[in-house]
Amino acid sequence: MPNIQPKITPIYQTSVFKFEDLDAVQQYFDEPGSRYLYSRNGNPNSDELATAVAQWEGGAGAVATGSGMAAIFAALLTYCQAGDHVLCAADIYGGSAALLNLELSRLGIAVTYVPFESLYDLAAYVQPTTRLLLCETMSNPLLRVVDLRAAAAECHRHGLKLVVDNTFSTPVLTRPLGYGADLVLHSVTKYLAGHSDVTAGAVVARTPEDAARLRQIGVIFGLTLSPMESWLSVRGMKTMRLRVAAHSENALAVAEFLTRQPAVQAVYYPGLAAHPQNQLASEQGGGRFGGMLSFRLPDDEQLVNRFMQRSQRFPFAPSLAGVDSSCSSPLYTSHRALTDAQRAELGISVGLVRLSVGIEPVEELLADLAQALG
Structure with missing residues (x-):
């Protein structure tokens, strides 16, 4: 057979790997990482994705998950x-x-929700059994920006771990582990893969011990990702730096445009000077602010429906971060599982519209929004 050296890793579309004899099987267990056994335990494609995300985030190791x-x-x-x-x-x-309220509570893990303004003073919320704080770099859907360094310091002061969902920001803009976070996670489905054709996730650990624990959880619970999805995600990540720059440039232009529209009551985007965390977002994001924003129309379902029906470049799609723009209703989709009280406290009402700004020519996006809002 000729010496084959592909530039791109092939898709190892196999559930199991062959062994020569008992000695070869024993080598697998004696020398972790020396070879592969079963794709739930490890596969060259899922390992390549986990390594790529860990390198981007500056972590000690990662696991690629099915979502x-x-x-x-x-x-x-x-x-x-x-x-x-x-x-x-x-x-x-x-x-x-929903995971915390419906499932982990059933398994005996309790949750307390901390208002945004209290994230840097947790004393009133910490219990003897408290283990961690979960937050987002940029919150979904109101784009509030967490001061990661302050949050990490407060968590560690109480002996807690800081777990950060970095999906909206991506490691192109912000790397939470560098600010003291202990774990950082992504819906790879969104900006990392970037083309709305993959369902995947990833978690990156700051320490080797936590990375090993993550891999154990992934294998035993069967959370690991398939070869094909892993391969597509790695391919998408090769253009992530360029895509995120384009998303950010377009979203800033869209946000500024929306602030000038009479029908729009408010715009939530960290890149706007009026945003309460604009300076913090600029420092943590290297002067870029990502491709996600939300804006508020009157709480009139018929009016919101007319906007969605008229828009051609922002179709209603209950996900985000693809190269093509889309819009969504947090009330009806992403935050449907919250209680009425939680939604009311956050201001998630029928008039709140979330935009995922793609990388299309920005003048086409602005023209579409102008006619949809007209």
Whole structure:
């Protein structure tokens, strides 16, 4: 057979790997990483993705998971068991809240939600069994920006771990481990893969011990990612730096445009000078602010429906971060699992519209928004 040296890793679309004899099997267990056994335990494609995300985030190791939700689950189980208590930022993805409220509570892990303004003073919320704080670099859907260095210092002062969902920001803009976070997670489905054709997640650990624990959880719970999805995610990450720059440039232009529209009551985007955390977001994001924003229309369902029906470049799609723009309703999709009281406290009402700004020519996006809002 000729010496084959592909520039791109092939897809190892196999569930199991062959061994020559008993000695070869024993080598697998005696020398971790020396070879592969079964794709749930490890596969060249999923390992390549985990390594790539860990390198981007500056971590000691990572696990690639079957979805962003699986990544959140793996991250929480790294530090928690029955009887433990978790703190979670009140501004959080609805899926994270659903996992905590509906499933982890059933397993004996309790949760308390911390208002954004209290994230840097946790004394009133910490219990003897509290293990960690879960937050987002940029919150979904109101784009509040967490001071990661301050949050990490406050967590560590109380002996807690800081777990950060970095999906909105990406490591192109912000690397939470460098600010003191203990774990950072991604819905790889979003900006890392970037083309709306993959469902995947990843968790990166700051220490080798936590990285080993993550891998153990991934294997035993069967959270690990398939070869094909891993290969697509790695391919997407090769253009992530360029895509995130384009997303950020377009989103800033869209946000500034929306502030001038009579029908728009408020715009939530960290790149706007009026945003409360604009300076912090600039420092943590290297002067870029990502591709996500939200804006507020009157709380009139028919009016919101007309906007969505008229828009051609921002179709209603309950996900985000693809190269093509889209819009979503947090009330009806991502934050549907929150209680009425939680949504009311956060201001998530029918008039709140979330935009995922893509990398199309920005003048086309602005023209579409102008006619949709007209």
